[in-house]
Amino acid sequence: MTDDTTESTIVDGAQLLEERAGDAALESPNYDGEFDAVIVGAGLAGSAAALTLAKRGLEPLLIERGTYPGAKNVFGGVLYTPTIRELTDLDGAPLERYIGEKRFSMLSHHDETAVSLKPGDWHREPHNDSFTVFRGDFDEWFAEQAVEAGATLITETTVTGLIREKGAIAGVETDRPDGEIRAPYVILAEGGNSLVSEGAGLKETESRENIAVAAKEVLEFPENDEAIEDRFRLVGDAGVSYHYFGEGAVGEAFGGGFIYTNDDTVSVGVAYSLEDAATKRQSPEETLNLFKSHPAVAPLLKDARTVEYSAKTIPEGGAETMPDLVHDGALLVGDTAGLVLNNGVHLEGTNMAVESGYHAAAAIADTIEGDGHLSQYADALEQSFVVQNLERYAWLQERVEEDRELLFERLPTAIADASTEYFEMDRKPKETHAKAAKARVLETVGGLKGATKLALRYRKLVR
C-alpha cells in the first residue's frame, strides 16, 4: 500500500481492516510468535502505540473488544492533538469543530457568572490543537492509520487475561476459541476499567474517591438548522467548549457540567465524584436533568432531541495513584495508567493517552533493536508534559475538595449577589453599591484575612 492518504486509501484501509480481522480472528487463530507486541485496546493510547511500532517497521497486533475501534468509547469531548499530529497527517481525520471559545461558568441555584476566552490565534491553524470529535468516528480512523502503516487489528475480541511464563508476561488470552496469543511484549491500553491489568495484579482497583461518573447526551435541533451557529455564535468550523461548576451544575457533588459543539449536534453532560453520587444519593440521570434545566443552560438546548445517551467513568487519582508503569514484558498506558488531568479547569486525557502510547512503543522498539530497555518508558513519560502536568496539579484536587462548600456553593452565590448589587439600577450612588458588593464577597470568604488566606492557598494556580 502506498502512503498517500487520499479518501480512497482510507476506504481501502477499512476493507483491509475487516479482512484482516476476519483472517486473524476466525480462520487462523494461531498467531503465536507472529507479532512483536500485542496491544490490548484500540483506543487513543493503543492506536498511538500500534502506529508508532508499525512506523518503526515492527509488527504489532491491536485487539479491540468493540465491533469497531471507538464503538465502546465515550468522552466529553475535546480531542487534544499535539502528539497525534506528529504521528500522522490529520488531513482527512473526522474532526467536528475546532475550539474557538472556552467559557468557564459558575452556576449557583439561579445565577450564572462566567468568563469567556476567545484568543484570535485559536482561529488559525493548528487551532490550539483542540477539536471536538466523536470517538466512534475518530478512533476508527486513527486505528486505520495504524493498519495502513502495517499494524494488524482484530475487533470483536476481548482480552480476558495475560499469559505468564517464568514470571514474565508473554502474551494474552482472549474470548475467541483457541484464543491465546503469545508475543514478547504486551501494552495494556484497555482504558480506566482495567479488568485485564487488575486481574493480572499489575494495578489495584481504584477507590471510588478517585473515580468520576459521567453521563452525556448528544442533542440535535431538528426544527432549527441554525440553532448551533446562532446560540453559540459560531462562524465556519469554529466551535465552543463551555464548562460549568457549582451547585447549579452538579448539585452538592464535586465535579462539573459541559457543553461542546459538534458539526450539527451538541454534547451535553455532567461528570462528578462517584463517592458523592453514592453518599449524597445523587443519580447521574437526575444530575444531568437538573443541569440541563438550569436557567442559564436551558435556553441553549431548547427544542433539542436526543441522538444518543452514554455514560462512562473517569479515573482522576492523578499522580498520587499512578500504578507501576513498567512490568516484566508489559507496559501500562493511557487511562489504564491513570493518566487523566481533571481538576475543574482542565479535563485532559486524550493527549496523555497518545503521548504515553507513543513513548511505550518507542521503548519497545528500542529494546527490540537492542539499544534500550522497557524502563525507559517510565523515564520518558516523567520528562514529558504528562507526568509534569499531573504533578503540577496534584495539590489542587485535594485543596478544592477541602474548600468545596465555599468554592462551589457559598462563593458562587455571593459573587452573583455581589454582581447584582454592583450593577443595581436605582437612585443610590454607585459607591454605595460597590461597597455593599465588596462586603458581600468578603463576608463569605471570612473578611480580608480570609481572602488573603484563600489567595495563598491557590497562588500556585497562576505561578
Add this chain to the structure above:
Amino acid sequence: MSVSPRIPDTDIQNDSMEDRLYTVKYDDPGDSHLDVKVPSICADSCETADCVSICPADVWRRDDGEVPTIAYENCLECSSCRFACTYDNVVWEYPTTGSGVSYKHG
C-alpha cells in the same frame, strides 16, 4: 415591546430513561455480564445499595432486604457499579465478542 417582558422560558424537555436508552445501539449477548458475588451480602449487610443510586441506566433495582435485580441489557458499560460497591460484591465482565453497547457519538 410589552410593558413587562416575559421571564425566559427554561422549560426543557428531558427524555425519560426509557427514551434515552432507546437511543443506544445494543446487541444482547444472551447472558448477563453482571452479577453479585455473594447474594447474602446484598440482602443482609448492605444498607445503602450504592449500585442502585449511581447507575446511569437504572440497571440495578433493590427492594429492602433483598438481592438486587440486574437489567443487564440496559447496561452502558460505564463501570460505575464495579467501583461504587463498597463490599466489592459486583461481578463485572465484558460482554463477549463485541456484544453489548455500540456508541456512535461517544
